[in-house]
Amino acid sequence: MSALQIKKGSTKHSAYNLRPTFSDVIETHTLAVLVDNEAGVLARVIGLFSGRGYNIESLTVAEVDHTGHLSRITIVTRGTPQVIEQIKAQLGRIVPVHRVHDLTVEGPSVERELALLKVTGAGDKRVEALRLADIFRANVVDSTLDSFVFEITGAPEKIDAFADLMRPLGLLEMARTGVAALSRGATT
């Protein structure tokens, strides 16, 4: 069974997961929400999460189809299976929302995030930071005599791991984009 997929005008009715909906297990899901790129649409989505007490772990949004005025919002959220189903159903109710994809249950997907990390330090620490950056395939995009800005792309866990390593080496500041995600294979 696939998860609840609310495509407007869909004739696919059996919209429910066969997994027990009222379990206590907390799951993390990545949702891709295709919306009309119109004023206030992000506020609607965020307002839904805050108004109904849902979690947002990460959220990214950008226009993906200029002529069709479509934006893609990628949300990483946590909750029990029942809450996740509610979140998807509630998102589907928003008028400018075209589709809600649960990438976590709809088959394999890729997730990437970009982060910039500013690391300051001198001597051994500076050398170690550079060595680790190399292992993580992070690029140096800015450098002074006592600082680097690294750029790193990858799954969020990889970025977490890199940041953990940089912390004792002088991590001063970090900026993350949040997750962008797509399903694998030829379909949307």
Place this chain on the structure above:
Amino acid sequence: MARQMTGAKMVVQALKDQGVDTVFGYPGGAVLPIYDEIFQQNDIRHILVRHEQGAVHAAEGYARSTGKPGVVLVTSGPGATNAVTGMADALLDSIPLVVLTGQVPTFMIGSDAFQEADTVGITRPCTKHNWLVRDTDALSGVLHEAFHVATAGRPGPVLIDIPKDVQFATGSYAPPVKGGPKRYQPQVKGDIETITELVEALETAKKPILYTGGGVINSGDAASQLLRELVDATNTPITSTLMGLGAYPGSGKNWLGMLGMHGLYEANMAMHDCDLMICIGARFDDRITGRIDAFSPHSRKAHIDIDPSSINKVVHTDIPIVGDVAHVLEDLLKIWKARGRKTDREALDRWWKQIDEWRAVNCLTYKTSDQVIKPQYALQRLEELTRGHDRYITTEVGQHQMWAAQFLTFDEPKRWMTSGGLGTMGYGFPASIGVQMAHRDSLVINVAGEASWLMNMQEMGTAVQFRLPVKQFILNNERLGMVRQWQELLHGERYSHSWSEALPDFVKLAEAFGAKGILCTDPKDLDDAIMEMIEYDGPVIFDCLVEKHENCFPMIPSGEPHNKMLLGEVSTKDAIKEGGAVLV
């Protein structure tokens, strides 16, 4: 083709094209161009209310009693914020409304201009959708889409914020497109396989029950018709929420009465003990379920609802069907007939015998009196004396609302207007005005508590101005009765601020507005007084002084399951456990 006109003219044109005949509103600077257009035509009646909240509740009453969307027109800033409660009310009760607000000119938005408020921001969580229109060319499209969104799928209120310069500017007007815009098309047909699964469950059920709600009314008259056919054909017992009263006739033989916190004993017991619960257009509200883990523990549950988010929101559903009630019931009946019209008759007979035992408890029994008017008695007399009338009932919120639901009989849908989800005191009076506007010759009665009624009493001016003969039947206990009841049961009879002090003389108040006032204090005078109210051709305030400390029973205390119901005659002290006290 596309005609050129001003934004203000477009508003009026779109209302006409959408078949609107009545608008409830209040003018102000930011909507003057639209009011100017309203002045210059005769197709649309404008009802000038006395407060914008009244406009929205009136539109709700109009909508609920006709099945058409209600339309509201108010100004920017305070006009819009005054309308917020009404929209929140309509959202929770799934009432279709189109609310038009004026806004400061586009070039002044964000400058803290005079009477500027972030109306779309404020109303986003209390509308189904809203729009700020910045371009006159886009206005007609948005207006038509608004009517579609308000009425399609699960109905609800929508709002269009129209800056004043957009009203003045000229643009091209496009007429409505059939079927509404593509991007919002909720699914109405249910999945046939799942419906068949439900038919199978119905064929073998030993203790089935239909639990119906406001969605049946939302779905339209055909849904009520099909529901009646289903009940009669299968002999299934049926109960309904507060919002669904009248979809199945209250005088029908399979009717168990309302269920829930103040529902009937037989309805709640049957819900608790059933083996198949078929929820039709209801949403497992906490007034219904009580304690979730003890809610109807041995039943399979089917749920027919047009809104996928209603399904599995509160209670796990075994047979989920997303679709419109009328569409799904039509398919369900077809399939059931085609499969040979089967039910387990013997089991059903046993089930009915059990139900009859519960009915014999007579849970609505109350101590009668010939000294003071009991509120229940007042409603029984009102029922008796208005039966046979072309009657519409609205209510305020509180004990009187529950007693009205228990003691009045509704044989048709759209005859009962009440604020269920938000529980808005002050709803009933303006709602009665909206109902009366739509049904000029009918008997429209607002069953009220004195405290609720005072919240929108300014609408007496509206009733008198537009010669709307609405009857305000106030069960005056000089208490915030429902609050007082909870304080008695839950807070050691410490009646903190639940008095209605300094009440007006309602007869003089009526007269001050140019209406009729009737005071009744003695049960012996009640029938004559009610007849006087019914026969008077004009608005009436009926001040019915009732027993002050009457409690509304049956009652399922918060946090308790259905079979732990309190009945009137039993002791009610300490009935609500500590855990239940935090619930409302």
